[in-house]
Amino acid sequence: MSVVQPLLDLQEIDGRIRDLQQEIRDIPQRKAQEQERLNGAREALARAQAELKNAQLRVNEAELEVKARRDKIQALKQNQVLLKTNKEFQMYNLEIAKIEGEIESYESRQIAAMDDVIPVKHRVAEAQAKLEEDQTVVDGYTAELDERLAVVQNELAATEAERAEAAKKVTPQFMLYYERLRTKRWPVVVSIGADCVCNGCHLVQPPSVGQMVRRNQGIVACQMCGRILFMNQ
């Protein structure tokens, strides 16, 4: 058995810890990506709502035009009773008839505008339903991610406890070297084959290094990357 076997055991646990930590880091990003999936549906709804607003605006505009002309006719009729000559009276009638013609035109415009509102209202309802549907899917997936996060956090806590136990079996000076290197290189402990190639950086080690690893008496570091070398014997 290799003299660095306790370190290999520790490294195996550290590998699991790294994966769990990575997953914990990734979850918020995955949740954000899920939320982004709603953007398309949100934009479609906003477009349909803007369209509806415009369509309703056209209805209101036509309505205001009609009202303004009705008021005008009423004012003309009020003045008409005060007129002295028949000619003036006839002129007022002509004016009123002209305005009534305009009212008719605005009323048909208003009806057409109201007809336009109906399909747009359908589009708004459809876009609303689509967004709600997408929201349900995203909420479901987000809840799954939250559940997963809780599971991973528990697993991490258990694995860290496992690591504390495994660390007790490692010689302190081995531990010191391993911990120092762990922040810079991963994995820290790598095998070398009969060809004496470091499996971390692929540098061929001088024969003396190969011999020291084979002797299996302490930490032997790669000449290039500093990783701890071991040989499967």
Ligand SMILES: [Zn+2]
């Ligand atoms: Zn190396």
